Amino acid sequence: MIDALPPQGIPAEQVLAELRGLRSADLPTHGGRLFAYVYDPARAGLDQLAMSAYALSAHVNGLDPTAFPSLLATENALVAAAARVLGAGPGTAAPDVVGSVTSGGTESLILAVKTARDAHPEIAHPRLVIPSTAHAAFAKAAHYLGVELDLVPVDPVTCVPDPAAVAAAITAETVLVACSAPSYAHGVVDPVGQIAAIAAQRGVRCHVDACFGGWALPFLRRIGLDMPAFDFAVPGVTSMSVDLHKYAYTPKGVSVLLHRDASLRRPQYFAFADWPGYTMINPVISSTRSGGPIAAAFATLRHLGDEGYLELARQTRDAVTGLAAAVAATDGLRLLTPADYTVVCLTSDDPELDLFVLADELAARGWHTQPQLPFEGIPASIHLTVTASVAPQVAQFGPALAEAAAAARAQGPVRLPEELLAMAAHLQPDQLTPELVGGLAESLGLGGEPGAAPRLAVVNTVLSAAPPRLRERLLVEFVSLLQRPSW
Numbered sequence: 001m002i003d004a005l006p007p008q009g010i011p012a013e014q015v016l017a018e019l020r021g022l023r024s025a026d027l028p029t030h031g032g033r034l035f036a037y038v039y040d041p042a043r044a045g046l047d048q049l050a051m052s053a054y055a056l057s058a059h060v061n062g063l064d065p066t067a068f069p070s071l072l073a074t075e076n077a078l079v080a081a082a083a084r085v086l087g088a089g090p091g092t093a094a095p096d097v098v099g100s101v102t103s104g105g106t107e108s109l110i111l112a113v114k115t116a117r118d119a120h121p122e123i124a125h126p127r128l129v130i131p132s133t134a135h136a137a138f139a140k141a142a143h144y145l146g147v148e149l150d151l152v153p154v155d156p157v158t159c160v161p162d163p164a165a166v167a168a169a170i171t172a173e174t175v176l177v178a179c180s181a182p183s184y185a186h187g188v189v190d191p192v193g194q195i196a197a198i199a200a201q202r203g204v205r206c207h208v209d210a211c212f213g214g215w216a217l218p219f220l221r222r223i224g225l226d227m228p229a230f231d232f233a234v235p236g237v238t239s240m241s242v243d244l245h246k247y248a249y250t251p252k253g254v255s256v257l258l259h260r261d262a263s264l265r266r267p268q269y270f271a272f273a274d275w276p277g278y279t280m281i282n283p284v285i286s287s288t289r290s291g292g293p294i295a296a297a298f299a300t301l302r303h304l305g306d307e308g309y310l311e312l313a314r315q316t317r318d319a320v321t322g323l324a325a326a327v328a329a330t331d332g333l334r335l336l337t338p339a340d341y342t343v344v345c346l347t348s349d350d351p352e353l354d355l356f357v358l359a360d361e362l363a364a365r366g367w368h369t370q371p372q373l374p375f376e377g378i379p380a381s382i383h384l385t386v387t388a389s390v391a392p393q394v395a396q397f398g399p400a401l402a403e404a405a406a407a408a409r410a411q412g413p414v415r416l417p418e419e420l421l422a423m424a425a426h427l428q429p430d431q432l433t434p435e436l437v438g439g440l441a442e443s444l445g446l447g448g449e450p451g452a453a454p455r456l457a458v459v460n461t462v463l464s465a466a467p468p469r470l471r472e473r474l475l476v477e478f479v480s481l482l483q484r485p486s487w
C-alpha cells in the first residue's frame with residue numbers, strides 16, 4: 001500500500017515515478033482505442049500547453065471573481081465562445097445570452113434544474129419532464145433538489161421521444177422540460193424544435209442538454225452534415241449546457257451552462273449574508289474552485305481555434321464512418337441507431353453472439369468499449385464515443401472486431417445458473433448485505449489482481465437480469481467495497 005503521508009517527505013522525482021507506476025494500470029487515455037471517458041484530439045503539444053496553463057492558475061480561487069480578474073476574464077471568454085458555438089450572442093436570435101462555467105455536465109444539469117425550480121417558489125412539488133434517454137445526471141439533480149422526475153419513454157427502435165408524450169407529461173407543477181442534443185447512450189438528437197415549442201406554449205422552461213455533443217454538432221454541421229436545429233436558434237430553448245471537457249478536448253473539469261437571458265439565470269445564484277464571515281455569492285455549486293481547469297480550457301480553445309475544431313470534426317467523422325462500416329460488415333452485428341454524429345452504437349441480432357462477451361474480447365485485444373444494458377425494449381448495446389484520435393486506428397478496428405466477434409461466438413453467450421438468475425430477478429435491494437455482495441463479487445471474479453482485465457460479461461449479464469433498483473444497490477455496495485482507506 002502507498003502511504004500518502006510518509007514520516008519524511010519523498011523526493012519529487014520518486015513521487016512522480018510512483019504516480020507513473022499507478023497510472024500504468026489505467027485504461028489508455030490517448031491513442032484512440034478507449035471509446036468512453038476520454039476525449040483525445042491527438043494534437044502534438046496540446047497536453048503540454050494545457051498543463052502549463054493549468055499550473056499557472058491552479059491556485060487561483062473562483063470564490064471571488066473580483067480578487068482574481070484573470071479568472072473572470074477567462075470564464076467570460078469561455079462563455080462567449082460556447083454561446084457563439086451554440087447559436088447565441090450578438091446578431092443572433094439570442095443576443096442577451098449569459099452563462100457560467102461549471103465543473104462538468106452533472107453540475108451544469110443540477111444547476112439548470114435548480115434554477116428552474118427556484119424560479120417557481122410558489123410550486124410546492126416541482127416536477128421535471130425528460131425523455132428516458134436523458135442523461136442520468138437529471139435523475140441525480142431531481143434527487144438532490146427534491147424535484148419529481150417524469151420520464152417519457154422513447155421509441156425502442158429509434159430511441160427518439162415522441163413530442164406528444166412530452167406534452168402529455170407536462171403538468172401545472174412542471175418547472176422544466178429537458179431533452180438531449182445528442183443523447184449519450186445512442187447519440188440521438190431529440191426533436192428539440194417540437195419539444196421546445198410545446199414547453200414554450202405551456203410557459204415552461206426548456207433545457208437542451210448538449211453536454212456531450214454540443215461542441216461537436218455545430219462543427220459537423222459546418223463540414224456539411226445535415227441536422228435539425230437544436231440550439232438557441234430554436235425558439236423556446238431557455239438554457240443549454242455544453243461540456244468543454246468532452247468535444248472541446250479540454251482537460252477534465254469544465255462545462256458551460258447558458259441561459260437565454262440574465263433574468264432566467266438569476267435563481268441560479270446563491271447569496272448568503274446571514275453569517276459573520278464574508279458575504280457569499282456563488283454562481284455554481286462549489287465555493288472555492290481552482291482556476292486550473294478554466295485556464296487549461298481557455299488555452300486549449302485559443303490554441304486550436306475555430307479552424308482546429310473544424311479539422312477535428314472532419315477526422316472524427318471519418319472515424320465514425322469507418323467504424324460504422326466495420327460494424328455493418330460483421331456478421332450478426334448492426335448499428336442500433338444511425339451513426340449520424342460522433343457515436344457508434346451497435347447491437348447483436350445473433351443469440352450466439354453475446355455483446356457482453358464481445359466487449360470483453362475487444363478489451364482483451366486492447367479496444368475498450370462501453371457495454372450498455374437492455375432497457376425498456378431497447379436491446380443491449382455497445383457504445384463507442386468516437387474522437388479525432390480514433391481516425392488513424394480505424395483500419396485496424398475492422399479486423400479486430402471480426403476476430404473478437406469470432407471469439408465471442410466460439411465462447412457462446414453467458415449462461416447463468418438458474419438460481420443466480422432467480423436471485424437477480426427477485427432479491428429485494430434491502431436484502432443485500434455487504435457480505436452477500438462481497439461473496440458475489442468474488443464468485444464473479446471481481447476480486448482479481450489490480451490491472452488484470454476483469455471479464456465483465458458475467459457481471460453485465462447478472463446486472464441485466466436485475467431490476468434497476470437492485471442494480472443500483474448492487475453497484476453501491478460494490479463500489480463501497482472498493483472505496484476503503486488503504487492502511
Ligand SMILES: Cc1ncc(COP(=O)(O)O)c(C=O)c1O
Pocket residue numbers: 103104105106107109135137180182183184209210211212213243255
Ligand atoms: C448528454 C450528457 N449530459 C450530461 C453528462 C454528464 O457529464 P459529466 O460526466 O461531465 O458530469 C454527460 C456525460 O457523459 C452526457 O453525455
